Amino acid sequence: MILNSKIPQGPLEHKWAYYKKKAKLVNPANRKKLDVIVVGTGLAGSSIAASLGEMGYNVKSFCFQDSPRRAHSVAAQGGVNAAKNYKNDGDSVYRMFVDTLKGGDFRAREANVYRMAECSLNLIDQSVAQGVPFGREYGGYLNNRSFGGVQVSRTFYARGQTGQQLLLGAYQALMRQVGKGSVQLFSRHEMLDLVVIDGKARGIIVRNLDTGEIERHAAHAVVLATGGYGKIYYLSTLAMGCNGSAIWRAHKKGALMASPSWIQVHPTSLPQSGDYQSKLTLMSESLRNDGRIWVPLQQNENRAPNDIPENERDYYLERRYPAFGNLAPRDISSRAAKERIDAGFGIGPLKNAVYLDFSKAIKEQGKDKIKEKYGNLFDMYLKITGYDAYNEPMMISPSAHFSMGGLWVDYELMTTVPGLFALGEANFADHGANRLGANSLLQASVDGYFIAPYTIANYLADEIHTGKISSDTPEFEQAENTVKNQIQDLINIKGTKTVDHFHKTLGKLLYDYCGLARNEEGLKYAIQEIRKLKQEFYKDVRISGQGDKMNTELEKAGRVADYFEIGELMCYDALTRNESCGAHFREEFQTPDGEAMRNDEDYQFISAWAWTGKNGGPELIKEPLIFEEIQPTVRSYK
Amino acid sequence: MDLHLKIWRQKDRKGEGKLVDYDLKGLNSHMSFLEMLDTLNEKLITEGDEPVEFDHDCREGICGQCGMMINGIAHGPLKHTTTCQLHLRSFKDGETILIEPFRAEAFPVKKDLKVDRSAFDRIISSGGFVSVNTGQAPDATAIPITHQTAEEAFDSAACIGCGACVATCKNGSAALFTSAKITHMAILPQGKEERSKRVMDMVAQMDTELFGHCSNTEACEVECPQGISVLNIARMNFEYNRALFFNKK
Numbered sequence: 001m002i003l004n005s006k007i008p009q010g011p012l013e014h015k016w017a018y019y020k021k022k023a024k025l026v027n028p029a030n031r032k033k034l035d036v037i038v039v040g041t042g043l044a045g046s047s048i049a050a051s052l053g054e055m056g057y058n059v060k061s062f063c064f065q066d067s068p069r070r071a072h073s074v075a076a077q078g079g080v081n082a083a084k085n086y087k088n089d090g091d092s093v094y095r096m097f098v099d100t101l102k103g104g105d106f107r108a109r110e111a112n113v114y115r116m117a118e119c120s121l122n123l124i125d126q127s128v129a130q131g132v133p134f135g136r137e138y139g140g141y142l143n144n145r146s147f148g149g150v151q152v153s154r155t156f157y158a159r160g161q162t163g164q165q166l167l168l169g170a171y172q173a174l175m176r177q178v179g180k181g182s183v184q185l186f187s188r189h190e191m192l193d194l195v196v197i198d199g200k201a202r203g204i205i206v207r208n209l210d211t212g213e214i215e216r217h218a219a220h221a222v223v224l225a226t227g228g229y230g231k232i233y234y235l236s237t238l239a240m241g242c243n244g245s246a247i248w249r250a251h252k253k254g255a256l257m258a259s260p261s262w263i264q265v266h267p268t269s270l271p272q273s274g275d276y277q278s279k280l281t282l283m284s285e286s287l288r289n290d291g292r293i294w295v296p297l298q299q300n301e302n303r304a305p306n307d308i309p310e311n312e313r314d315y316y317l318e319r320r321y322p323a324f325g326n327l328a329p330r331d332i333s334s335r336a337a338k339e340r341i342d343a344g345f346g347i348g349p350l351k352n353a354v355y356l357d358f359s360k361a362i363k364e365q366g367k368d369k370i371k372e373k374y375g376n377l378f379d380m381y382l383k384i385t386g387y388d389a390y391n392e393p394m395m396i397s398p399s400a401h402f403s404m405g406g407l408w409v410d411y412e413l414m415t416t417v418p419g420l421f422a423l424g425e426a427n428f429a430d431h432g433a434n435r436l437g438a439n440s441l442l443q444a445s446v447d448g449y450f451i452a453p454y455t456i457a458n459y460l461a462d463e464i465h466t467g468k469i470s471s472d473t474p475e476f477e478q479a480e481n482t483v484k485n486q487i488q489d490l491i492n493i494k495g496t497k498t499v500d501h502f503h504k505t506l507g508k509l510l511y512d513y514c515g516l517a518r519n520e521e522g523l524k525y526a527i528q529e530i531r532k533l534k535q536e537f538y539k540d541v542r543i544s545g546q547g548d549k550m551n552t553e554l555e556k557a558g559r560v561a562d563y564f565e566i567g568e569l570m571c572y573d574a575l576t577r578n579e580s581c582g583a584h585f586r587e588e589f590q591t592p593d594g595e596a597m598r599n600d601e602d603y604q605f606i607s608a609w610a611w612t613g614k615n616g617g618p619e620l621i622k623e624p625l626i627f628e629e630i631q632p633t634v635r636s637y638k
Numbered sequence: 639m640d641l642h643l644k645i646w647r648q649k650d651r652k653g654e655g656k657l658v659d660y661d662l663k664g665l666n667s668h669m670s671f672l673e674m675l676d677t678l679n680e681k682l683i684t685e686g687d688e689p690v691e692f693d694h695d696c697r698e699g700i701c702g703q704c705g706m707m708i709n710g711i712a713h714g715p716l717k718h719t720t721t722c723q724l725h726l727r728s729f730k731d732g733e734t735i736l737i738e739p740f741r742a743e744a745f746p747v748k749k750d751l752k753v754d755r756s757a758f759d760r761i762i763s764s765g766g767f768v769s770v771n772t773g774q775a776p777d778a779t780a781i782p783i784t785h786q787t788a789e790e791a792f793d794s795a796a797c798i799g800c801g802a803c804v805a806t807c808k809n810g811s812a813a814l815f816t817s818a819k820i821t822h823m824a825i826l827p828q829g830k831e832e833r834s835k836r837v838m839d840m841v842a843q844m845d846t847e848l849f850g851h852c853s854n855t856e857a858c859e860v861e862c863p864q865g866i867s868v869l870n871i872a873r874m875n876f877e878y879n880r881a882l883f884f885n886k887k
Contacts, residue, residue, distance in 0.1 A: 072695070128778040131828050240695055384725070386725075
């Protein structure tokens with residue numbers, strides 16, 4: 001298979017305009033003949049469902065939560081980037097494009113990245129029009145702050161709850177369409193399979209999580225906006241329900257998975273404190289604007305942080321990366337923390353954390369100013385840990401966060417299955433091998449508000465004569481039977497170990513061998529261990545209750561069954577890339593001073609994987625990356 | 639630490655519920671309340687029983703999906719805290735804890751501790767938005783909004799829709815939830831144009847959903863995880879009367 005990325009012709013800054021000029025349109029009268037399914041109601045899902053509803057298509061919107069407003073976009077805290085240059089500090093679409101491409105370690109497509117930067121301008125306008133209360137200056141104009149990996153202030157924020165406010169804007173736009181009847185909402189429904197007819201995506205099989213009923217839904221196009229699979233590590237910053245099942249089931253129906261091993265580890269989450277723990281809470285990266293990261297100079301330090309004098313502290317980010325300091329990109333900051341922790345300088349009860357210290361900022365700006373900027377984060381820290389971070393430094397630690405990998409999509413955000421689109425974190429596009437802070441909300445939003453409405457219409461223009469898609473076909477029946485059999489098989493195992501036991505074991509394996517650092521031996525070992533664990537799961541998992549009733553354990557079991565396969569593919573992907581790039585740090589490929597060593601000659605491509613279903617493993621298909629505008633350089637933040 | 643739990647178990651919407659006793663021993667006081675329930679469920683599954691169904695997702699206090707009555711208080715003993723942000727250190731060793739679902743006529747129980755809060759979505763759907771389509775918005779700074787106004791709007795917009803206000807209200811009123819959205823939109827220039835229609839429609843929807851009237855006890859503000867102020871309710875009443883007075887819908 002040869003992958004066609006469908007990058008439009010012309011100079012970089014005109015590609016998107018050229019595409020829009022040439023894209024096919026659907027007459028308003030014809031739109032009501034066309035049905036679209038959107039899975040997921042986060043920023044990408046809500047915004048595309050609302051946009052398509054506004055345009056007059058029949059939209060069905062699905063989410064597994066009890067309300068679309070709960071989608072995990074709600075939890076993103078720090079902000080959203082846009083090259084508005086309101087600070088007059090030299091920002092521009094081009095500068096943002098360069099920062100993002102460099103931040104992703106030159107493993108993303110130029111045209112996609114440029115388009116994201118270009119559309120960022122509209123997003124802020126759209127959100128403000130919806131009533132998103134972004135932070136403002138006293139004169140009434142929008143305020144900005146700086147985020148990791150850049151030297152300008154281009155991040156718009158709504159206190160520490162930017163994701164919440166952007167999501168509520170998109171959710172309200174969605175609910176407006178639900179009220180008008182242009183969008184039909186199915187909350188508490190989980191997609192369990194994709195239906196492909198004559199090579200095109202034509203519908204989905206879902207389970208009603210309240211009743212256990214299996215339902216068929218047909219449409220002319222299917223959009224997956226289901227977020228990332230970082231919860232595969234069990235301990236992560238993600239919500240408990242985040243999963244990779246929808247994209248994985250689509251993968252098994254023919255959509256390629258790209259760069260699955262690129263998972264961002266966030267440097268500022270709270271450290272693990274015990275085995276019972278279900279998640280690692282994220283403290284916003286925006287804290288690094290004012291907080292200074294340090295560890296004691298002495299190994300196994302037991303003194304309280306405030307008792308350690310200034311000259312016995314190692315501000316290692318400021319020391320190693322003076323140009324960016326505490327705002328070094330996430331992959332660099334996370335690895336630097338791991339390096340210090342592994343070397344015996346970690347702090348906290350389990351010696352698995354570093355300090356994030358606000359004493360200097362409080363002294364210079366006053367407690368009230370810091371409280372206004374980050375008050376909710378300090379409150380959250382107090383609730384979770386019982387410590388007051390106004391009086392002593394926070395303890396933070398790296399943890400699994402965002403999956404840059406996902407379904408392979410072309411410039412139109414369409415997967416290798418015609419009619420199947422993937423938006424936001426569910427696709428692999430735009431972030432390369434590392435995602436810069438404040439770009440996830442941006443990508444999800446622009447995919448849904450400004451890109452997919454054009455590209456999906458371009459696809460649907462050829463579908464106006466297709467007629468209603470029936471769900472009464474052999475393909476739907478087969479997909480439904482497969483799902484029902486999977487559920488019954490899981491229920492019938494009646495083993496001795498819980499689903500969480502398997503999830504936690506898998507997560508630990510991935511943290512150890514396919515986490516912040518990887519090596520050939522470890523990855524090969526992990527693949528064998530994951531296979532063994534998967535076998536054990538199918539022999540010994542225990543799920544109480546029935547398949548045709550509300551059953552949370554069954555939901556979890558289906559997701560963990562998919563995680564085994566995703567985890568194995570992550571290891572394969574990491575194993576084949578003999579270089580270090582962005583979030584992917586192969587220990588064999590590093591410079592003498594411990595920095596990532598990229599190999600552009602041999603690995604300047606996107607790894608797209610096809611499901612073969614065979615024991616020999618997946619098939620690798622390469623999409624070469626061509627850089628016309630800027631030439632890849634060694635990524636230095638020193 | 640050891641805990642004795644009395645948990646509401648109810649098979650489905652129509653089933654009869656009852657309190658069931660459970661004992662947990664050797665818990666870590668740093669555990670969150672939901673992690674304690676995870677621990678209980680692990681035990682129940684291993685012993686062949688059905689686990690307790692409860693709603694939860696982000697576990698960092700922002701999604702609004704978790705929520706239960708703990709010793710008769712929505713989200714438990716701490717003020718302005720979601721259930722997921724409550725930790726066992728807030729309880730005493732050996733304590734008996736009563737755990738029940740949020741109760742309100744508009745929030746029917748689905749199973750055990752899970753309730754149906756889709757009435758909130760229908761309230762938003764009836765008018766909790768600015769009527770703007772995608773792609774035609776003016777420049778974000780074209781209409782300046784003062785720092786104070788933006789912050790005030792944020793204070794109202796911060797509602798997470800968890801339903802604690804309804805559960806704690808003796809009338810099962812959704813006044814705090816609805817008024818927070820009405821205030822958020824009414825004070826921003828973008829939302830002003832349709833403020834009258836919005837308040838009339840949202841209040842009507844509240845009634846249709848069988849939420850009770852505001853009882854003015856202000857219990858909702860006390861239990862709200864985001865500390866949403868009851869002044870929003872005053873604002874809603876003002877907006878409603880204003881709309882009535884000018885006969886604007």
